[in-house]
Amino acid sequence: MTPETILLDHGAGGKLAHRLTTEVMLPILGNPILDGLHDGAIFDLPAGRVAFSTDTYTVTPLFFPGGSIGDLAVNGTVNDVAMCGARPIFLSLALVIEEGLTMAELERILKDVAVAARRAGVAVVTGDTKVVPRGAADKIFINTAGIGVVAEGVNIGGHRARPGDKVLLSGSIADHGMTIMTQRAELGLAMEMQSDSAPLNGMVQRMLAAAPGIHVLRDPTRGGLGTALCEIALQSRVAIRIDEAAVPVRPAVAGACELLGFDPLYVANEGKLIALVAPEDEAAVLAAMRADAYGEAACTIGEVTVGSPGQVTLTTGIGGERIVDMLAGEQLPRIC
Amino acid sequence: MALKHVQEYRDADIARHLAAQIRDRSRQPVRMMEVCGTHTVSIFRSGLRSLLPETITLISGPGCPVCVTDQAEIDAFVALAREPGVIAATFGDLMRVPGTESSLQRERAAGRDVRIVYSAFDALKLARAHPDRQVVFFGVGFETTAPTVAATVMTAAEAGLENFSVWSAHKTVPAALDALMGMPEVAIDAFLLPGHVSVIIGTEGYRPFFQRHRMPCVVAGFEPADLLAAVAAIIDQVASGTPALANAYPRAVVAEGNPKALAVMNRVFAPVDAAWRGLGTIAGSGLEFTPAFDRFNARHRFVLHLPVPVEPKGCACGQILTGAKRPPECPLFGTRCTPMDPVGPCMVSSEGTCAAYYRYAGRGNP
Numbered sequence: 001m002t003p004e005t006i007l008l009d010h011g012a013g014g015k016l017a018h019r020l021t022t023e024v025m026l027p028i029l030g031n032p033i034l035d036g037l038h039d040g041a042i043f044d045l046p047a048g049r050v051a052f053s054t055d056t057y058t059v060t061p062l063f064f065p066g067g068s069i070g071d072l073a074v075n076g077t078v079n080d081v082a083m084c085g086a087r088p089i090f091l092s093l094a095l096v097i098e099e100g101l102t103m104a105e106l107e108r109i110l111k112d113v114a115v116a117a118r119r120a121g122v123a124v125v126t127g128d129t130k131v132v133p134r135g136a137a138d139k140i141f142i143n144t145a146g147i148g149v150v151a152e153g154v155n156i157g158g159h160r161a162r163p164g165d166k167v168l169l170s171g172s173i174a175d176h177g178m179t180i181m182t183q184r185a186e187l188g189l190a191m192e193m194q195s196d197s198a199p200l201n202g203m204v205q206r207m208l209a210a211a212p213g214i215h216v217l218r219d220p221t222r223g224g225l226g227t228a229l230c231e232i233a234l235q236s237r238v239a240i241r242i243d244e245a246a247v248p249v250r251p252a253v254a255g256a257c258e259l260l261g262f263d264p265l266y267v268a269n270e271g272k273l274i275a276l277v278a279p280e281d282e283a284a285v286l287a288a289m290r291a292d293a294y295g296e297a298a299c300t301i302g303e304v305t306v307g308s309p310g311q312v313t314l315t316t317g318i319g320g321e322r323i324v325d326m327l328a329g330e331q332l333p334r335i336c
Numbered sequence: 337m338a339l340k341h342v343q344e345y346r347d348a349d350i351a352r353h354l355a356a357q358i359r360d361r362s363r364q365p366v367r368m369m370e371v372c373g374t375h376t377v378s379i380f381r382s383g384l385r386s387l388l389p390e391t392i393t394l395i396s397g398p399g400c401p402v403c404v405t406d407q408a409e410i411d412a413f414v415a416l417a418r419e420p421g422v423i424a425a426t427f428g429d430l431m432r433v434p435g436t437e438s439s440l441q442r443e444r445a446a447g448r449d450v451r452i453v454y455s456a457f458d459a460l461k462l463a464r465a466h467p468d469r470q471v472v473f474f475g476v477g478f479e480t481t482a483p484t485v486a487a488t489v490m491t492a493a494e495a496g497l498e499n500f501s502v503w504s505a506h507k508t509v510p511a512a513l514d515a516l517m518g519m520p521e522v523a524i525d526a527f528l529l530p531g532h533v534s535v536i537i538g539t540e541g542y543r544p545f546f547q548r549h550r551m552p553c554v555v556a557g558f559e560p561a562d563l564l565a566a567v568a569a570i571i572d573q574v575a576s577g578t579p580a581l582a583n584a585y586p587r588a589v590v591a592e593g594n595p596k597a598l599a600v601m602n603r604v605f606a607p608v609d610a611a612w613r614g615l616g617t618i619a620g621s622g623l624e625f626t627p628a629f630d631r632f633n634a635r636h637r638f639v640l641h642l643p644v645p646v647e648p649k650g651c652a653c654g655q656i657l658t659g660a661k662r663p664p665e666c667p668l669f670g671t672r673c674t675p676m677d678p679v680g681p682c683m684v685s686s687e688g689t690c691a692a693y694y695r696y697a698g699r700g701n702p
Contacts, residue, residue: 245348260454261374261429261686263381318351318560320383322696328675331686332428332452 006101011131020129024103028110029093029117033125041125043090046149051086053077054145062105062139064183066175066194069142070112072270075199076221077146078120082201083217083273085156085208086148091117093127096141099134109140120199122146148201153212160215161236165304166282168275170203170289171196171297172248173225177267178256193252198271203292207275210288216276219269223327226265228274229312230326239307242324244316246301265314266327276304347561354564355387362391362571367523369516369659371509372530373400373687374558380696382560392567395659396692398512398615399530401477402429402685403657406611407645409505410435410681413474415640416503417443417450422638423466424450425459426474429685432678436643456488456502463492463500472634475504479541480532482506482623483597486604489625489632501634504623507610509533510545511621517549519615521660526552526570528563531585536601538593539583546581557585604629613647613681614654653680656689663693670694 009016026035033041057073067075074091081088093113097106117124175196182193200219207214216236220228225247233240249257249264257264271294277285282300289298307313312324370376376396379385385394398404414435417424424440431441431452444450449469453459459473475485485502492500509530516522529542534555546553552573556566566584573579583589603626610622625633651673652666663669663682673679675691682690 261377314383316381316383316560318348318355318382318384318387320386320560322380322383322386325695328695332431 004103006097006099006103006106006131008099008131008133011097011129017129024107025110025127028107028114029124029127031123031125033123034127041090041092043125045089045147048149048151051081051084051148051150052145053080053084054143055080056141056143058138058141059180060138061183062109064195065179067197067270068109068112069140070109071116071197073142073144074113074116074120074122075197075270077144078122078199078201079219079273081146081148082199082204083156083219084148084150085154085204085214085217086150087205088120088122088146088148088201090125090147091122092145093124094143095127095129096137096143097129097131098137098139099131101139106140116199120201151208151212154208156214156217158216158218158232158235161232161238161240161276161304162215162278163238163304163306164279165215165276166279166300167229167240167242167302167304168277168282168286168289169225169247169299169301170200170273170295172250172253173220173269173272174249174253174257174264174267176270177224178253178262178264180268181260181262182256193250193256196269196271198294200271200273200294203273203289203295206288206292207285210284211277211281213281214275214277214285217273219273221270222268224264224266224268225274226263226312226324227326229324230310232276233312234310236304237309239305239309240302240312241305241307242302242312242314244314246299248297248299262331265324266331347559350561351387351564354561354568358392358564358568358571359389361568361575362389363575365391365393366525366570366574367393367395368526368528368567368570369395369397369524370528370530370556371397371399371513372528372532373403373685374532375399375528375530375556375563376689376692377687378558378560378563380692384560384563387564388567392571395524396656396689397516397659398612398657400682400685400687400689401481401507402433403653403681403688404507404512404612404614405430405433405476405505405681406613407436407647408611408642409503410439411437411642411645412503412640413440414438414443415642416472416634416638417448419470419638419640421469422449423462423469423471424448424474425453425462425471426450427454427476428452429687430474430476433681433684434648434678436646456485457491460488460492460497460500463497467499470499470501470637472638473500473502475502475506478507478509478530478533479536479601482605483536483594483601486601489604489629490600492632493629501632501637503634504605504625505610506605506623507612508607508621508623510537510542511618512612512615513542513545514548515612515615515618515621516658519658521655522658524551524659525574526554528566528570529553529555531555531557531562531588534583534585534589534593536594536597539581539589539591541593542581550579552579553581555583555585555589557588614657648679651680653682653690656682663690666690
């Protein structure tokens with residue numbers, strides 16, 4: 001009988017570990033490559049340059065409206081590979097589990113991984129599980145690495161923005177960060193908010209099909225839209241001007257930001273991208289974004305200018321001007 | 337998908353109209369001070385200064401509760417967090433404020449039990465959930481926050497909770513306005529009065545101050561259009577030479593304020609002299625426990641060994657809080673003192689003047 005909770009023994013390489021792999025993980029995640037239970041995955045890749053990325057996921061709570069650590073771990077890495085202009089194909093999955101996590105929680109997380117991988121069209125082909133004593137981790141940490149292939153003629157890079165480029169955004173900002181924050185805070189706010197956790201590789205493929213010459217792609221995760229734009233402006237040595245009124249923020253998210261004193265420009269997203277494209281590509285790329293389920297609200301929010309290199313400015317809702325700087329440290333809820 | 341566009345545009349129309357009206361009518365220089373961190377941030381975030389004529393100077397005063405909290409109080413919070421068995425409950429923006437030896441953030445990293453809460457009631461919940469621990473809430477804030485803390489203390493008294501206490505470092509706004517006007521280096525022609533505080537104390541809360549100083553005092557809300565309406569009212573008062581205590585935030589503020597909240601606050605707390613960072617000790621500007629509730633006073637419950645407070649060298653927070661200096665005039669601004677590694681409290685809180693300058697006006701830019 002399978003014990004109800006994860007014990008240190010599950011990570012010790014013995015019988016329990018074997019049963020965890022064969023009886024719990026494979027039925028959920030299995031595919032021909034993984035099923036071999038080899039020390040590593042062996043596969044062919046299509047021709048082209050390879051994009052390779054890794055990220056580690058930790059979130060409290062593990063499950064939240066709109067997602068869980070399981071789909072974040074898939075979508076986050078899929079999106080990082082996609083932002084290289086690549087089509088992600090394979091993932092690795094490494095779990096660091098704190099003893100005491102219930103088997104039900106683990107299964108729910110793994111199912112979310114499986115569903116997210118299917119939705120993104122990628123396969124988990126290798127993995128690892130470690131169990132650490134209580135207190136040595138916070139329930140579960142997940143690392144994923146992803147590998148993908150970049151099509152010929154695609155050349156995406158943070159240094160490639162040029163004056164005149166249009167700045168496109170795939171939808172509303174700050175949904176993920178504010179959902180997590182309000183969940184954690186137990187604010188008792190019956191606000192309709194959910195994480196935007198989503199795979200963006202499908203949208204990127206549509207965009208590249210419409211305009212292979214896209215200059216920059218970036219998913220504004222931690223640090224938010226503001227920080228991502230500052231990074232691009234620095235790397236490309238250009239100035240960027242955006243229009244606050246053009247940046248979509250859902251009312252509930254805007255309300256929660258106001259309450260806690262947060263600036264939505266610096267709140268994390270997990271299913272949004274920004275694209276910098278030549279003006280002649282703007283219409284085609286926007287149409288491609290809007291044709292994707294995760295880009296229906298895509299819009300142009302600004303443009304690249306010849307101002308001071310590295311500087312991002314914002315025209316406010318009332319027509320004022322201000323600077324957008326990088327986020328400095330985690331935003332903390334204010335007193336009031 | 338319901339987005340916020342339409343409303344933003346509507347606000348923008350009103351704001352543009354008000355800004356044009358102000359540019360049209362403003363003739364003589366006016367220095368006006370806002371005493372509310374939320375105003376400070378709203379002014380920066382909306383780029384409001386860029387819409388105003390040169391005649392108008394907006395000065396950020398001591399409106400951020402974290403920024404005016406004295407170094408000795410921060411040292412006490414750190415010492416309380418170090419007490420065995422204590423759960424220290426605090427608002428988030430106190431976490432990074434550097435005390436003489438440490439900060440709450442560093443203490444948490446060192447393994448002390450420091451919890452971020454969103455209201456004093458959350459701290460009370462912690463006390464109920466951990467009957468074997470002492471839960472101390474760090475009471476920082478103005479008249480906006482103090483009534484909720486007072487209500488929490490009354491709830492704790494009714495429930496007979498013995499493991500809950502509050503370190504009250506609350507402050508009241510009108511007393512600080514008086515102190516500011518008595519400082520020779522302070523040159524202010526008018527006040528934009530804080531919206532949230534005024535919800536509680538009402539416009540009448542400032543009446544004694546107004547009668548002493550006879551200068552334009554206008555209560556303002558937080559949307560850019562609210563702030564512009566208050567600026568316009570001040571301009572008109574200056575132009576006509578008829579200073580008044582006025583309310584440009586009538587959808588939230590009434591003359592008598594919120595008597596119920598005031599009554600709760602006055603049952604639990606009574607005025608006491610309090611030290612403000614940058615302004616020194618101001619008579620009757622703090623809130624300490626009344627005898628009936630003094631058993632919840634953390635100042636009596638714990639015996640703390642506190643360091644002699646040392647304020648950071650070169651830090652101009654004091655002069656920035658009085659409007660005597662602007663952040664770029666501080667030698668540490670943007671170099672030794674940044675939001676990542678703040679030296680003074682004005683850089684720590686998101687509503688601090690230095691943090692707002694750094695984030696929204698560009699580091700070091702005038």
